Amino acid sequence: MTDTTHLGLPFIEDSQAQKHVTHNEALRILDAVIQIVVDDMTRTAPPPSPAEGQRHVIASGATGAWAGHAAAIATWQDGAWVFLAPKTGWRLWSVADTSIFIFDGGAWQALAPLANDVGQLGVNTTATTPNLLSVKSNAALIAAITTADGGSGDARLQISKQAAANTASVFFSDNYSGRAEFGLTGDDHFRLKVSPDGASWQDAFVIDKSTGNVAFHGFSDAAAMRSGLGLIKQVSLADATADRVMTTGAFGLGGNVINLTAAQSANASRPTGFYYCNGCSNMPTAGNGWLFVQQLASDYCIFQFANASDGKRYTGELLNNVWTGWTRQFMRIGSNATGKWTIDPNGWQICTQSINVAAGAFTNSAWGSYRDCGSWALPANFSAIYGAWGQVVDGAVGSRSGYASYIYATFSSVSLYVSSPQNSPDSSTFTINAVVMGLAA
Numbered sequence: 081m082t083d084t085t086h087l088g089l090p091f092i093e094d095s096q097a098q099k100h101v102t103h104n105e106a107l108r109i110l111d112a113v114i115q116i117v118v119d120d121m122t123r124t125a126p127p128p129s130p131a132e133g134q135r136h137v138i139a140s141g142a143t144g145a146w147a148g149h150a151a152a153i154a155t156w157q158d159g160a161w162v163f164l165a166p167k168t169g170w171r172l173w174s175v176a177d178t179s180i181f182i183f184d185g186g187a188w189q190a191l192a193p194l195a196n197d198v199g200q201l202g203v204n205t206t207a208t209t210p211n212l213l214s215v216k217s218n219a220a221l222i223a224a225i226t227t228a229d230g231g232s233g234d235a236r237l238q239i240s241k242q243a244a245a246n247t248a249s250v251f252f253s254d255n256y257s258g259r260a261e262f263g264l265t266g267d268d269h270f271r272l273k274v275s276p277d278g279a280s281w282q283d284a285f286v287i288d289k290s291t292g293n294v295a296f297h298g299f300s301d302a303a304a305m306r307s308g309l310g311l312i313k314q315v316s317l318a319d320a321t322a323d324r325v326m327t328t329g330a331f332g333l334g335g336n337v338i339n340l341t342a343a344q345s346a347n348a349s350r351p352t353g354f355y356y357c358n359g360c361s362n363m364p365t366a367g368n369g370w371l372f373v374q375q376l377a378s379d380y381c382i383f384q385f386a387n388a389s390d391g392k393r394y395t396g397e398l399l400n401n402v403w404t405g406w407t408r409q410f411m412r413i414g415s416n417a418t419g420k421w422t423i424d425p426n427g428w429q430i431c432t433q434s435i436n437v438a439a440g441a442f443t444n445s446a447w448g449s450y451r452d453c454g455s456w457a458l459p460a461n462f463s464a465i466y467g468a469w470g471q472v473v474d475g476a477v478g479s480r481s482g483y484a485s486y487i488y489a490t491f492s493s494v495s496l497y498v499s500s501p502q503n504s505p506d507s508s509t510f511t512i513n514a515v516v517m518g519l520a521a
Contacts, residue, residue, distance in 0.1 A: 116135070116171070116172035116173065117135065117172065118135045118136050118137050118172055118173070118174055119134060119135065119174075119175050119176065120136055120137070120175065120177075121136070121137040121139065121176070121188060123136050123139055123142075123146075124139045124141050124142045124143055124146070125142065125143050125144050126145050126146055131156065132156060133156065133157070134156045135153055135154065135155045136153075137154075137172070137174070137181075137188060138151065138152050138163075145161050146161070151165075151166060151183070151186075151187060153166060153172070166188075168183060168184065168185040169182065170183045172188075177190070200213070201214075202214045202216075203215040203216065204216040222235050222237060223235060245266060245267070246266075247263065247265045248264045249261050249262060249263025249264065250263055253278070254278075258281075259274065259275055259276075259278070260272070260273070260275070261275075261281070269286050269287060269288055269289050270286070270287040270289070271285070271287075272284045272285055338353070338354075338355045340356065340358060341358055341359060342360060342361065343360075344361070345361045345362045346361065346362045346363045346364075346371055347362045347383060347396055347403050347406075348398075349375065349378065349379065349398055349401070350375065350381070351373070352374050352375045353372075355370075356368070356369075357369050357370075357371050357385070362403075363385065364394035364396070364406035364408075365394070367387050367390070368387075368388050369385055369386050369387040369388045370386045370388065371384070371385050372384045379399075380397075380400070381398040382395070382396075383395065383396045383397070383398070384409075385406070392408065393408070393409040393410060394406040394409060395407050407425065408424075408426060410425060411425065414459070414460070415459060416459050418433060418457045418458065419431055419432055419433030419458065419459035420432050420433070421458075421459045421460035427519050427520050428517070428519060428520070429460060429462060429517070429519060430515065430517050431458050431459055431462075431516045431517075432515050433456060433459070433513075433514050434511055434512075434513050434514075435453070435511065435512045435513075436509065437453045437454075437498070437510050437512060438509060442503075444503040448499060448502060448503065449499065449503050450497060450498065450499040451497065452495075452497055453496040453497060453498055454495075455493050456494040456496060457492070458491075458493055458516060461492045461520075461521040462489075462491045462518040462520065462521055463518070463520065463521045464519040465489050465490075465516060465518035466517055466519075467515075467516070467517045467518070468488075468515070468516045468517070469514075469515055470485030470487050470496065470513060470514040471485065471512070471513045472510055473510065473511050473513060474510050474511070485497070485498050485512050485514075489516050491521065494514060494516060496512055496514065498512070
């Protein structure tokens, strides 16, 4: 045996001449392989002007003086390259890579890849089962690889569980006693739950995986949900306490709004809201209807009433607890097959219609002649009539000279007559423009 087993250091033989040569060769090998630091590991050709002791790991496909020495450590000594073939387990530091490499018997491997499948890892602490990764730090950072560095620019942390019944969550503790947890705990709905002691747990909210609906304090406990949100429902339909949850129908326009009966007054001070006057007193008109009250002060309310049957609207004020009276709102205009009608806010109504009269004979008398032209069913009824008149016109010549129209009106219809000072006047077709004015029913 002429060399050592591991480093291949030459032995000094018995009676060997020039022992110093062999000894110096062994020292050079030790100098090259102990605490190995190489400049780089990617060269395939020697550098042009190496310094004494300069070392490199020769990359695959080397040429020139390095040909055939892939993975070897090349050291420039005494003006020539010396090659050391690594053995399994050798370790070195690469300056260019700022990393430790280990020779696995076939190639150099960075220490990081060898750590890809470690059983457990502790950072500033000891990792133990089941916490195979343990970190003791005041902060932790996960930064995205930018697109300039070949990354996507995103940063995402994934926690994956085996099946729906398992848990994938983030757990928050007070001195290792659980206080809050969010994630997929026991199913695939997203939950946030809390605990006062680490033993008893309560869902704060649950987000359904399919619909996205949010249930507070669990899926079905509605009362606990409202309580958890600090929401208390109204104790009655008229409950006006601040921050209460509105009960279905309260102050609304549904069938369950607050009813004001005969024992109650429509114009009494009450909380802001919608009401239904069902036979109550002091309404602006007969019949039931909707009442909106705006209470600005205990002695100041504004009222708006809409009759349920005919839609008529009225306003009124209770100012300093003194009622100012109801006033009709809006100018209303309408028409139907028998004419047009207009009602102003005070209830005055005008009905109009152009009535075509067929040709027919007049009845002669001592003072002239007249003709009964039939009746006109008014487009809207009156409660009082204060005027009715008509103008006789001919479509070709305008107002027919000498003709007069007489109208006898009731609250719902009008009788039409036409007179002339002549006997047997022109009996061809003509038109009566009729107008009736009064108070709407």
